[in-house]
Amino acid sequence: MISKLKNKIDTDFSGFVFGKLRAYRLMIYSFFCTVWNYFIFRLKGVKIKPKVRFYGKTYVRRSFNSIIDIGPGCTFRSDKTSNLIGLNRRCMISTFHEGAIVKIGEKSGFSGTVIGAAQSIQIGENVLSGANVLITDFDWHPIDPKLRHTSEGVKSAPVVIEDNVWLGINSVVLKGVTIGENTVIGANSVVVKDIPANVIAAGNPCRVIKKLE
Numbered sequence: 001m002i003s004k005l006k007n008k009i010d011t012d013f014s015g016f017v018f019g020k021l022r023a024y025r026l027m028i029y030s031f032f033c034t035v036w037n038y039f040i041f042r043l044k045g046v047k048i049k050p051k052v053r054f055y056g057k058t059y060v061r062r063s064f065n066s067i068i069d070i071g072p073g074c075t076f077r078s079d080k081t082s083n084l085i086g087l088n089r090r091c092m093i094s095t096f097h098e099g100a101i102v103k104i105g106e107k108s109g110f111s112g113t114v115i116g117a118a119q120s121i122q123i124g125e126n127v128l129s130g131a132n133v134l135i136t137d138f139d140w141h142p143i144d145p146k147l148r149h150t151s152e153g154v155k156s157a158p159v160v161i162e163d164n165v166w167l168g169i170n171s172v173v174l175k176g177v178t179i180g181e182n183t184v185i186g187a188n189s190v191v192v193k194d195i196p197a198n199v200i201a202a203g204n205p206c207r208v209i210k211k212l213e
Contacts, residue, residue, distance in 0.1 A: 026082060030055050037076075046070065049106070055082035058091040066095035066117075071106035071125070078112065085131045085169060087112035096138070105163065116140075118156040124163035124181070135159060135173045162197065171206075182212060 008016045030053055037054040044062050049072035056078030062068050077083045078090030089112050093102055096118045105125035113129040115121060118138035129135070138156035141148050157176030161167075165179050168187035173179070178194045185191060186202025186209070195201045198212045 026055065029079070033057065033079075041068075041070075049073075052076070055079045056090055058093065060092075061094040063095045063097060063100060065098040066100040067102070068093055068095060069101075069103045071104055071108070073107040074104060075109040076113075077110065083111040083131055085111070087131050089114070089132065092116075117159075118154070120158040121161075122159070123161045124165065126164045127161055128166040130167055130169040130171065130187070132170050133167045133172070135161070135167075137175045139175065168202075184212070 033054040033056055034052070037058055038048060038052070041048045041060055044060055046060055046062055047067065047069040049070060051073045052070055053075045055076070058076045058078050060068065076091045077087065080087050091110050091112060092114045094116045095102060096116065100117045101120045101122075102115055102117045103121070104123045105127065107125055108123055108127040108129070110129040111131045113133045113135065116136040116138070121135060121137050123135070137159045139154050142150065142153050144153070147153060155175065159173060159175065160178040161173065162179060162181040164182045166184045167173065168185050168189065170187055171185050171189040171191065173191045177191050179185065179191065180195060180197025182198045183195055184200045185195070185206060186200065188204070189202045189206040190204040191206040193205065195206060195208065199208045200210050200212065201208045
């Protein structure tokens with residue numbers, strides 16, 4: 001073990017040292033962020049299970065009589081350098097109406113992800129949400145130009161993301177969509193209709209490209 005360590009130092013001293021410094025910084029930073037976020041989440045009535053880790057402050061807004069339920073072992077990365085693919089915002093989880101539900105399964109990971117629910121968003125286990133993903137079950141503003149600056153008549157429909165889905169960087173998942181288990185959504189995709197299990201899908205609008213082996 002000592003010889004391997006010496007070999008790494010002799011081969012690339014600066015790479016080894018700064019790599020270790022980053023790892024230790026993130027470990028210490030995550031500890032304090034996790035303590036803070038647990039406190040805030042529980043203060044706001046969020047159901048949060050053990051072993052959830054935070055890098056940076058995740059914003060949470062739970063409307064009256066709504067549910068936000070986060071499974072064990074999830075990870076939320078809001079710090080800009082905690083995911084080196086590049087984050088342009090922190091994670092945000094919001095419910096907007098009474099009775100709205102956001103439920104996240106165990107061991108799912110989020111990087112700069114925004115989740116906004118007016119009705120229901122169900123995210124399974126081991127889901128990977130790449131940098132700057134948006135998941136929402138409603139339109140936020142009406143299509144009618146006369147009502148566009150209000151929230152009157154805004155349409156919503158449940159979103160379901162099943163186990164082991166990977167949402168690529170900058171992808172957008174819109175209302176009424178179900179994404180089947182194990183499926184990969186390509187970078188910068190806009191998902192506006194159901195995507196089956198065990199496929200790779202991409203584009204705007206998102207469509208199936210190939211089946212997974």
